[in-house]
Each structure stands twice: as C-alpha cells, then as structure tokens.
Amino acid sequence: MKTKLSSLFISISCSFYVLILCWFAYAYQNGAIDPGLFFNSDALFFPSLFKNIFLEGKHFADWVLPPSAYLFPDAILYAIAYVLNKNVFSQILIFAILQSVLFFYLISVLLSIFIRRSDAISFSALISSNIILLGLYSADPYGFSFIDVFHFGSLLSFIILTVLLLKYLSATSTEGKYYVGVMTVFVATFSVLSDRIILVQFVAPILLIGIYFSFTGTKSKEILKFGMLLIVGYPLAIIIGRIFLPEMGSLDSGIGFGSISNKLTMLATWAINRPWLIQISTTLVPISIFVALLYLHQNRKDIDQRAAQKRLVALLIVVSAVLMLLVTGLSDRDFTSRYLLPCFFLAPVFLFVLLNDKKSKVLVFVLCCSTCLAVLANPEKEKTQVQFYTSYPEFVRCVDALAHKHGVSRGIAQYWDAIPLHVFSNAGLNVVPVIDDGSPMRFEYNTSEFSGEFSFVVIDNNAAGIYKISRTAIEGRLSKKPFEYQCYDKTVLIFNKETITLPRQSALSDLRNSALESFVKNPRALLIMAQEESGKNNHESAARLLTEAIILLMQSGAKDETVRYYESVKEKNSVGKNDWIY
C-alpha cells in the first residue's frame, strides 16, 4: 500500500513539475515574464559571446570576461541550448529549462542519500516546481534560476560538491574514495574557475568544519582530507585560467571594510520590499538555520553514520550562511540577494534532510500550499501579451530601421543598450559599449570591436552616471550636425557622412594612469605625452596630463607666465584644436 502511494506521489509530483515547466515556457513565449530579467546585458553575456564567436567569427582571446567566467555549468548548458536551436529567444528558454532540470536532478540525488529515492524525486519535483512558480511571481531572487551569470551555476556546483562530499565520506573502498576524490578535484577546479563565490559558499566552510572535526574525532579527519582536495582545485583553476582564459573584468570594489550592520539593514529592507509570497518563502531561510542549530544541539553525541552526515549538512548550512553574510557584510559592494542563493534555494532541501518523516510531511504540505498560492497569484494577469518568440525588443527594432535607412552598421551605446542591440539586431548591427565620455567600456565584450570607425550613437535619456553618454562630447568630435531620432526613451544620433573612432584607453583606467603619471616630475614630459594623446584624438587623456603638468608647475614654484602658457595649451585642447601640437 505504501509503495503504491509512493509511486502515485512520484507520478503526480513529476507530472506537476513537467506541467509547470510547460507553463513557464508558455509564459516566456507570451512575454508574461519580466523581459528585463532575461534581456538585460548581464544575462545576455552568453548569447553575445556565442554570437560573436560562432556567427561573427571573432576570437575568444579578445574578450574581456566578467569577473567570474561562469563556465561551469552555465557555458556548458548554454552550448547545449545553442546547438539545439538557432533562435536566440529559444536558446534562452532552453537554457532556463536545462538549468531547472539539472537543479531538479541534483536535488533528487542529494536527497536520495538521506531518504527513499522515490520520496527524494517527489520532493525534488515539488521544490523545483515551487521555485519556478516563485520565479514567475518575482524575479528576485527565484527568477535567477532561469538565467545565466547570476551565480545560479555556483549553486549547482555547491550541490554537486555536497553530494561528492557525502559520497566521499561514505565510500568504503580505497578505489571508490579515489574516484570520488578525482571527481572532486575536477569539479572544484572548474567551479572556482567559473565563479570564486564557491570559495566562500563551500570551500571555506568545509575547511573550517574539517579543522574543527579533526580535533574532535579520528574518523572526521576525512572531512579535512576532502577540504584539501577542494584546495587543490584552487591553484589548478588559477593556472588553467591564466593559460586558457582571456582578460577578466575586475570588480569596482572588493572585500573591504563595509559595515555588517548596514548590510543587515539592507538585507532586512530588501526582504520587507519583496512581494508577500516571496516574504513567506524566505522565512524558510531562518527556519532552516534554526533547525540546523537545533539538530546539532540534539544530536551532538549520536555516533550513527547517518546522523554524522546530517550533522555535517547542518554545520555546512550554518557556517556557509554565516561566512556569506560576513563576507557580503564586509564587502564594499551593495547587498544583492544573488550572493545568498544557496540559503534561499536550498532551505527546503536542508529541512527535508534534517527533519524526521512526520515533520517532512508538514513541510510537503507547506510547499504544496506555497505552490498553490503561487499558481493563484497568477503573474500573467497584469502583464501585456507580447510575442517574444517571433518578435524582439521594440527599441532594437527602431534602431535597426534607422540604421538600415542610413546604411550604417557600427555604432556606440551605453552598456545596457549595446549588448541587447548586438544580440537581437536583425540588421547585423555592431554596437559597442562605451561610458559617459565615449571611451570604451572594457567589460563583457570583445575588445577587438572597439577599433575602427563608428557611424551612430544611441543615448539613453534615462541613464545616469557612467551610463549617460555625453552628447556634447560626441558632437565635439563631429564637424557636421548629426541626424537626430527618438526611439522610445533613447536618442539616436546618426552621423552625417562622417565617423568617429574610440580612444584606446577607457576613462575607467584614468585613476590608474594618474597614479603612474604622478611619478612624472617634468612638465615638458607631461606636455609631450599630452601632445601624443591629443594627436590620437584622445582629448580627455590630454586634458588630464596637462592638468597634472600645471599642478606640478604650481607646486614647484614655476613662473606665472610658464603656468599661463600651459593653461592656454589646455584651453586649446579642450576645444579640440590641435594647432598647439608641434
């Protein structure tokens, strides 16, 4: 009777999961999911990379990758999606489905270590369905399970490594341990290579737990050994990255002296501002941590192997969450929920592992209720129906039409416009990302594309900061008035039979340059360097060098007439005149 019920439950939950996947695909194709989630420049990294390399025939070595390369498993899954369909919209959809199916599979493998396989599959289907529905309801954080580049790949690596850890500890033969060990090194290497967040989420917690256990019991030294295997992956990842990967973009801020209390306030504000259903779901995070602590307290003396494994999982949850909060708290970067994905996505999984059969049934009931609520809070109700499958973003269509009318194909735009234009353009537009002063933004793009001439610019009227391209700076480089058009909230300037080139250096590197130039203690040397920069139409760099020369002269007590001469040169440079170059 129990077996029959079990197989009934597995069929219902798996069918439900497939149904939810179909619903997701339907919602995606009808534009019912926030297009900003799928079609933002960060999420379009792989479509842009694959198009540039496989369709446009450019080289991978010329790319500047994001600070994390997201190769494993994101790139592998996107490669499968790319092979399966040539339409970029379908590729994004296939990727989302593949990612969800992989998540479902890994969760069932992880749960089957602790509970019956049939139950594990059913629970996994229920959790995966719930996550898809919550993702449809609100993009942050559950919608990240649909896209690449937002650290969901790292979460998948986390699950794989947890499974390998448990297999390693339970392996009885040396041969079995050897195979699991080799696989661990392999997965750890590619996980670190892809996304270093795994070091904080998994590697560091395991090492800390391993060190703690190695002082308390001999058998537990195995955890430290596993930690050592993970550590081996780190130098391997560094070496492989140096040899095979091109330049990687750097974060504008790193681990510094941020305030943990500020970050906790941001976390609380973030949680309060979430929709009610997400708020309810995120309560599982503190509950899972509480249950883990409770389990550790109640079973601290249990010597059973299964209890030891559960204790390890409980410790992993607590240490990983604390470390992630600590590092995110100390980081200079603003709080973002994507750093805490294991906490949000794996909370019900950990509860299934730690709770007994009776309590698991309550959890199943809670998840079923959450799923029903998510279905009832139908996300499609208020959204306009747009056929994304057969169409593409309206502003891209508008720019395509204008470029076609003027017979131009190469242009510049701010980062958040340039990548969608590159990926979705039907007119073969090549639009490169630039920052406010019109210099290249060397981030998630092929740097070889920055050379050559450009015939138009797309200015986002709502952008701010470095994303607001200066119209004055662009028009200063033109001799004729450009043609001006409006494409929704963007202004498109198409140059009147003339082109511009981009300066070689990005203004983002100005600070680094200034630091180097501060060692130059000769105003004439700075003047010569400014002449060379101005000769390359790099007036911003020339102005910087001339300012440094003037300050140097003033500091050193130069005569007023000398300072005035340099100032007059700087003035000529600012209006774009090159007659001061001799």
Added chain:
Amino acid sequence: MKEYFWIGEFFVKSIIVAIIFFAVVTMLLPNIKNIREEWKGFLSERENQALVLSFIQNPVALTISGERDLVRKKYADAALKFELAVGLLEMHGASPTTIQPYQVRFLDAKRMAEQSETK
C-alpha cells in the same frame, strides 16, 4: 643487490621533481626575449621616452646625454632631452637667462631632426 634498489627509486623521483620544478619555473618566469622586444617597442614611442626620461631630475645630465645623441646623429632623441631639460628649469622657476642656452640647443636639435627627416 636489493639494498641498492632505492637508488633507482630515488633517481626516478628526482627526475619527476626536476621536471615539475622546471615546468613550474617555465610557467612562472616571463619570456625575457619578449620583454626585451616589448621594451624596445615601448621606447620607440616619443611619449614613453618622455615618461622614462622624466625620472632624470638634473637638466645638466639630460643636456650631456642630448649632446651625445647629437654626436650619434640621433637628433630627435637629443631634442627630446633638451626639451625635458628646459621643462625642469621651467618647473623650478629658473630665470630666462638660465633657460636661454638650453632652449637654443633644443631648437637647434629640433631643426636638425626635421632636416634629417626631410632628407
């Protein structure tokens, strides 16, 4: 005979260690030849020459080096050094009489550089 087997084992181990050592050293050490070529390429640009020469903070030293360049018929290099010498004097507020001879040498070298270019 069995007692001497460790020599073979030691030999194999030392070869493995040596290979690993040289592989790591080769991987870590930059290619000197490439660096030399890159340095030459770097110095072939006028702005980079100015950057490197700006570390010389003595106008007389720059003038001596410039005069040597004139002898070697490297007029552009000499002009650059004289100009940088003028820059140092300007920076420290030297009088026009002090700057004058350096300025004359700079203009001479510049003219010679232009003439040699047209030839």
